[in-house]
Amino acid sequence: MELAYIPSPSRGVIHLGPIPLRGYAFCIIIGVFVAVWLGNKRWLARGGRAGTVADISVWAVPFGLVGGRLYHVITDYELYFSEGRDWVDAFKIWEGGLGIWGAIALGAVGAWIGCRRRGIPLPAYADAIAPGIALAQAIGRWGNWFNQELYGKETDLPWAVRITSSLDGRVPGDYHPTFLYESLWCVGVALLVIWADRRFQLGHGRAFALYVAAYCAGRFWIEYLRVDDAHHILGLRLNNWTALIVFVLAVVYLVISAKKRPGRETVVEPDTDGSATDGAEAEADAEGDKSAEDAKDEDGKGKAEDKDPAESESDSTSQSASASASESAGKKS
Numbered sequence: 001m002e003l004a005y006i007p008s009p010s011r012g013v014i015h016l017g018p019i020p021l022r023g024y025a026f027c028i029i030i031g032v033f034v035a036v037w038l039g040n041k042r043w044l045a046r047g048g049r050a051g052t053v054a055d056i057s058v059w060a061v062p063f064g065l066v067g068g069r070l071y072h073v074i075t076d077y078e079l080y081f082s083e084g085r086d087w088v089d090a091f092k093i094w095e096g097g098l099g100i101w102g103a104i105a106l107g108a109v110g111a112w113i114g115c116r117r118r119g120i121p122l123p124a125y126a127d128a129i130a131p132g133i134a135l136a137q138a139i140g141r142w143g144n145w146f147n148q149e150l151y152g153k154e155t156d157l158p159w160a161v162r163i164t165s166s167l168d169g170r171v172p173g174d175y176h177p178t179f180l181y182e183s184l185w186c187v188g189v190a191l192l193v194i195w196a197d198r199r200f201q202l203g204h205g206r207a208f209a210l211y212v213a214a215y216c217a218g219r220f221w222i223e224y225l226r227v228d229d230a231h232h233i234l235g236l237r238l239n240n241w242t243a244l245i246v247f248v249l250a251v252v253y254l255v256i257s258a259k260k261r262p263g264r265e266t267v268v269e270p271d272t273d274g275s276a277t278d279g280a281e282a283e284a285d286a287e288g289d290k291s292a293e294d295a296k297d298e299d300g301k302g303k304a305e306d307k308d309p310a311e312s313e314s315d316s317t318s319q320s321a322s323a324s325a326s327e328s329a330g331k332k333s
Contacts (some may be wrong), residue, residue, distance in 0.1 A: 004158040005155040005174055008165070012146035022094050025219035031136030032061055038132035046128060048120075048269040056114030056125060060107045064068020070098030075231065075238055096147040100137065100219075101242050104212075106154030123205030124268040127197070130211040131190040137215075152176030152225035169229075176225050185218035203264030204257050209250045216247035 013022045039053040073090045076097070080090040089095070090118035108126070109307060115122045144150040148165045153176055163170055194215055197207045222241045229236045 005178070006145075006159060006177055008148045009146050011186075012148070014269040019111065020094075023221075024143035025094050025145035027140050027146070028098075031139035032057070034133030034139060035136040042128040042131070043125075043268070046124065046265075046268045048128070048255045052118065052120070052269060053125070053129065055118070056111055057093075059114035061072045061110070063101040063110025065093065065098070066105025068098035068100065068103030069093050070106070071102025072097040075099065076229075096144065096149055098217075100232075101239075101246070104133075108112050119270045120268065121265065123208070124265050125205070126205055127206035128207075128268075130208040131193045131197075134190035134211055134215065135195065138183045138190070140314040141179045141183040141186070145177075148166055148241060149213040150182075150226065150228070151223075152178040152181075153227055158172055175227070178222050178225050181225070183217065185222065186215065189214045189218070199216075201264045206254055206257050206259045208251045209257070213217060213247050213250035213254065217318035218252065220241045222246070265275075 011025065012024060013020050014063070015021070029154050036054050036057050039057075040050065042049060069090075079085060079097075108122075111125060111129075112122050115125050117280050141150075145161070148163050148170065151161055151163060154173055155176050157176070159177060160174035161180070162172075162174050164172050166172060189211060192205055193211045194208055196202060204208065218238055223237055223239045223243065226237070233241055238279065
């Protein structure tokens with residue numbers, strides 16, 4: 001008896017007049033906004049300036065989208081360049097097809113450019129944005145649900161996703177919702193990185209490395225469930241090998257970085273504290289100078305008021321004698 005299943009949308013796009021509103025694109029956009037929002041909060045907590053994360057994201061996001069698309073097209077080139085296929089479809093990113101490996105790799109290049117322009121160390125920025133990237137992936141995976149893609153083996157579990165489309169070789173039926181598994185895993189990765197960062201004060205790129213390692217661990221077993229066409233090497237899907245290699249590299253970085261550069265960066269953005277401190281010091285100096293001048297004026301007035309009466313009378317007598325002598329000299333002449 002069929003108890004429950006996750007229904008697929010009847011369509012992944014709604015037309016608002018001539019403008020198509022695609023569920024896949026909305027999931028990507030919402031994910032980017034969440035990543036920037038959370039990254040900004042974490043950057044401020046580390047002593048950075050507001051708006052820095054967004055400014056660097058202007059470089060990182062476009063690079064990441066291009067990288068993700070390139071990885072997908074290169075690893076699944078037969079979908080676009082084989083006989084009977086239209087190569088123009090390779091540019092239709094809204095129809096789905098972004099490889100996270102390419103997105104992170106080329107997105108890091110864009111982030112490096114943005115960080116270099118502002119004099120910010122890339123590892124510090126990567127640590128701040130890491131949980132946000134995981135949440136962006138969690139949200140973005142629901143775009144695959146709208147497109148009825150990235151599902152696993154057939155199953156009769158109550159949370160199976162029902163595929164109704166028969167396009168591109170799909171066979172309607174109930175399958176493991178691997179998009180949902182990866183979405184939930186990414187939420188867990190984000191929470192893990194936030195907890196570990198607070199508990200162990202991760203710095204110098206180690207929070208980002210933890211995100212990469214944790215994501216790869218989950219992606220390995222989730223990828224193993226998928227049944228869509230993929231290139232295989234020694235019995236494993238290409239993405240399994242990628243996840244395994246990147247996992248090892250991330251763990252090696254964690255160990256070496258912890259030994260060579262323990263602790264966390266004390267300054268993540270140049271002049272963040274210095275400019276404020278200098279301004280306060282300048283204001284304090286100005287107030288000090290003004291107080292000194294006021295004290296000097298008051299001291300002068302006080303000396304004039306405290307002058308000896310006898311001395312004042314002597315000065316008056318001297319002035320009178322000088323005036324009499326001048327008058328006598330005038331008469332003699």
